[in-house]
Amino acid sequence: MFKVFGFVKKNNNLSHDDYRAGHAGYHNSFGRRLKNIRGYILNVRSNRDLVKDYKNSEIIREISLNEPKNFDNQWNGFGQLMFDDYYDYINAKQATLDKAGPGGLELDQMVAKVGDDFNHLYSGSPFQFNVDETIISPVIRPEKKLFKIIQFIKKKNDVNPILYSSYLKGKYCSIFSDIKGLKGLIINQRTSLDVMTNFFKPDAECFSNRGIKRREKFYDCWDTIIEYWFLNYENFFKGRFDKKLLTYINNFEDKYFEKSFYREVDETVAVMPKRNISTDFYHR
Amino acid sequence: MNELFKVFAFLKRNSLLLTHDEYRAGHVGFHCCNSRRLKNIRGYLVNIWSNETLQKKMGKKYKTISFNEPQNFLDYWDGFPEVYFDNKRDWISASTPEPTRATKDGLSIDESWTLGDGPFLFDKVENKSDQFKSNHLKVNERQILPVSRPEKKICKIIQFFKRNNSLAEKEFKNEFLKSYNKLFLNIPNIIGLTVNFQDKNIDAAVNDFFPKNAWCFSDEGKKERKFFSELWDGITEIYVNNSEDFINGVLKLSKEKSFNELQEKLFSSLWYVEVDENLIVLPNRKPLPDYYYR
Numbered sequence: 001m002f003k004v005f006g007f008v009k010k011n012n013n014l015s016h017d018d019y020r021a022g023h024a025g026y027h028n029s030f031g032r033r034l035k036n037i038r039g040y041i042l043n044v045r046s047n048r049d050l051v052k053d054y055k056n057s058e059i060i061r062e063i064s065l066n067e068p069k070n071f072d073n074q075w076n077g078f079g080q081l082m083f084d085d086y087y088d089y090i091n092a093k094q095a096t097l098d099k100a101g102p103g104g105l106e107l108d109q110m111v112a113k114v115g116d117d118f119n120h121l122y123s124g125s126p127f128q129f130n131v132d133e134t135i136i137s138p139v140i141r142p143e144k145k146l147f148k149i150i151q152f153i154k155k156k157n158d159v160n161p162i163l164y165s166s167y168l169k170g171k172y173c174s175i176f177s178d179i180k181g182l183k184g185l186i187i188n189q190r191t192s193l194d195v196m197t198n199f200f201k202p203d204a205e206c207f208s209n210r211g212i213k214r215r216e217k218f219y220d221c222w223d224t225i226i227e228y229w230f231l232n233y234e235n236f237f238k239g240r241f242d243k244k245l246l247t248y249i250n251n252f253e254d255k256y257f258e259k260s261f262y263r264e265v266d267e268t269v270a271v272m273p274k275r276n277i278s279t280d281f282y283h284r
Numbered sequence: 285m286n287e288l289f290k291v292f293a294f295l296k297r298n299s300l301l302l303t304h305d306e307y308r309a310g311h312v313g314f315h316c317c318n319s320r321r322l323k324n325i326r327g328y329l330v331n332i333w334s335n336e337t338l339q340k341k342m343g344k345k346y347k348t349i350s351f352n353e354p355q356n357f358l359d360y361w362d363g364f365p366e367v368y369f370d371n372k373r374d375w376i377s378a379s380t381p382e383p384t385r386a387t388k389d390g391l392s393i394d395e396s397w398t399l400g401d402g403p404f405l406f407d408k409v410e411n412k413s414d415q416f417k418s419n420h421l422k423v424n425e426r427q428i429l430p431v432s433r434p435e436k437k438i439c440k441i442i443q444f445f446k447r448n449n450s451l452a453e454k455e456f457k458n459e460f461l462k463s464y465n466k467l468f469l470n471i472p473n474i475i476g477l478t479v480n481f482q483d484k485n486i487d488a489a490v491n492d493f494f495p496k497n498a499w500c501f502s503d504e505g506k507k508e509r510k511f512f513s514e515l516w517d518g519i520t521e522i523y524v525n526n527s528e529d530f531i532n533g534v535l536k537l538s539k540e541k542s543f544n545e546l547q548e549k550l551f552s553s554l555w556y557v558e559v560d561e562n563l564i565v566l567p568n569r570k571p572l573p574d575y576y577y578r
Contacts, residue, residue, distance in 0.1 A: 011386060013386075013388075013389075013390045013506060014386060014390060016393060017576065018386075018390060018391040019386075020385075020386060020575055020576050020577075021382070021383065021384045021391055021575075021576035022386035022391055024384075024576055024577065024578045025321050025382070025384025025385070025576060025578070026384045026385035026386070026394055027386070029317040029318070029320060029321060029577070030317065032317070033313050033314070033317060039435070041375045047575065048329075070569065096313060097309065098309040098310060098312075099310060099313065099314035099315050099401060100298065100301065100302060100307075100310035100312025100314065100315070100401045100404035100405035101401065101404050102301075102404060103301070104301045104302055104306065104404075105302065105306045105309060105310055106297065108313075108314055115385075117385060117386045117387070120386035120387050120388055121386035136432060138435065139362035139434070139435050140432045140433070140434055141432065141433050141566060142428060142430055142431070142432045143327065143431055143566065143567040143568065143569050144568055144569050144570045145568045145570050145573070145577070223483070266573070266575075268577070268578050269563065269566045270578075272433060272435065272561075272563040272566070273433050273435040273436075274436055274437050275436050276436040276437055279437065279560070281305045281308055281309075281335065281560075282305070282308045282312055282313060283308070283312070283437065283560060283562060284312050284313075284316075284562045284563070284564070
C-alpha cells in the first residue's frame with residue numbers, strides 16, 4: 001500500500017491532552033472521510049514515560065542508543081494514511097458526496113479542508129513523508145487497547161543501505177516475531193519521495209526555510225520506524241529483555257545503528273487498514 | 285474485561301432520497317463523523333447488509349441452513365450500528381457536547397456538530413421533519429470467541445434466531461450456550477463469535493435516551509418496534525476471513541443430523557444476513573483511559 005506518515009507538533013494553545021482530543025476527535029472525524037482512504041491510524045505520544053513509569057523499565061536506557069536530546073519537543077503525535085496509490089493520496093482532499101440532505105446525498109466541502117483546523121491544532125506543517133513498509137508480523141487487533149511501541153532507528157553512516165535494510169528485515173526483526181503477546185510488527189523506512197507538493201498549499205510552512213530546517217532536524221534523528229503491538233506492557237518488557245535475545249540484539253545494534261530509541265504511543269484506529277481489494281461501495 | 289452496555293439500532297434508509305449504496309456513504313461518512321464523537325463511546329460498528337446476499341451466494345443450499353425467515357426481512361432495515369458504553373448513564377448522556385475541536389481559543393466545543401442529517405438519512409417520520417424511525421434495542425452480550433481483526437475487510441455473518449416457545453428461556457439459553465453455539469467454532473478461519481440476547485425490555489435503550497415526544501414512544505412507534513423486536517430473540521455475530529469459509533463450515537454442520545435436531549429443538553426460526561462491517565470506533569473493552577481516546 002501507499003503509506004504516508006505525518007508527524008505533528010501541537011499548537012501552543014493546547015496542552016498535550018487537548019491536542020489528543022482535537023486530533024482524535026474533530027480532526028480524525030474529517031480525515032477518515034478522505035476520498036479512497038484505505039487506512040488511517042493516529043498515534044499520540046503516551047502520557048507515560050517508558051523509562052520511568054513501568055516496573056523495572058529503567059532498563060530501557062540500556063537498549064537506547066544516542067537518543068536525541070529533547071526529541072519529544074518536536075512532535076506530539078503522528079498520523080498514518082494508507083491509500084492504494086500515490087494518485088489516490090494526492091487527490092484525497094476533496095469535497096465528498098457523503099452527507100444526507102433534503103436533496104439526497106450532498107457534497108461536504110469540509111472534507112476537502114480536513115476540518116479546516118490545521119492552524120489551530122498544529123504548530124507549523126506536519127513532517128509528512130512516504131514510507132516503504134515491510135510487514136514482519138501482520139497486525140491483529142483484539143477489542144482492547146494494545147500496548148504500542150515505536151522504535152526510532154538511524155543507521156550508521158558507513159553501513160551500506162541495502163545491507164542495512166536486508167539485515168533489519170531479516171535477522172533483526174525476525175527474532176522479535178516470536179515474542180509472546182506480539183500482535184504485530186511493521187518496519188517503515190522513510191523514502192525521499194516528495195509527498196508534500198500538491199498536498200499542502202504552496203504557502204504552507206513546510207516549504208519555507210524555517211519549515212525545511214525544522215523538518216531536516218527531525219529527520220536527522222532517524223530513518224526507520226518500527227511499530228510493535230503487544231497485548232500488554234509485560235509482554236514487551238519480558239520479551240525484549242530476554243537475556244539471550246539481548247546479547248544478540250545489542251551486538252547487532254552496535255554494529256549497524258547510530259541511534260535507536262523507543263516511545264510508547266496511544267493508537268486510534270480511525271479507519272481500519274484494508275489490505276485487500278477495495279469495494280465498489282463506500283466502506284470504512 | 286468490562287461488561288459493556290451494548291445497543292443495536294436497526295435503521296431503514298430514507299428511501300425517497302437515497303439508494304442503499306448512497307445510504308452507506310451518508311451513514312458511514314458524514315453521520316459517523318459526528319456520532320463517533322459521542323461522549324464516552326467505547327466502541328462503534330456500523331453493519332450494512334451486503335449487496336450480494338447470502339441467499340444469492342448459496343443458492344438453494346441456503347434453505348438447508350435457515351427456516352421460517354420473515355418475508356422481506358431486509359425491507360425493514362438497511363443497516364444497524366452497534367454501540368458500546370460503560371453503562372446506561374454514559375449511553376443516555378452521550379450527546380453531551382465535549383470540547384474536541386482546536387480553534388483560535390484553544391480546544392472548544394464544535395458548534396457545527398450535529399445529528400440533524402438523521403431524517404434525510406433514515407426513514408423519516410411522516411409529518412415530523414426532525415424525526416426518523418429506529419429500532420434501538422439493548423442486547424446482552426456473550427463473547428464466545430473474542431474478535432481479533434486483521435488489517436483487511438473481513439466477512440461478517442449475522443445469525444438471527446427466535447427461541448422455540450416449547451423451551452423455557454433459561455433452558456433455551458443454557459442449551460444454546462452449552463451445546464449449540466460452540467459448534468460454530470468449527471467454522472474454518474473463524475476470528476470472532478459473539479452472541480447477543482435481546483433485552484426483554486424493548487425500551488431499555490430508548491428510555492431516557494430519546495425525548496418523551498419521540499416517535500418510539502408514539503402508538504405507531506410502539507407498535508412498529510414491538511413487531512420488529514418480536515421477529516427475533518437474539519443475534520449471533522460470526523466473524524470469518526471470507527464468506528466461503530462460513531458457507532463451507534455451516535454446510536458441513538448442517539449435514540450432521542444432531543445439529544439439525546438441536547436447531548429444531550432450540551429455534552422456531554433461524555436465518556442469516558451477510559453484512560459489511562464498518563469500524564467506526566474499535567471497541568476497547570479495557571477500562572476507559574483518563575484522556576480522550578477513540
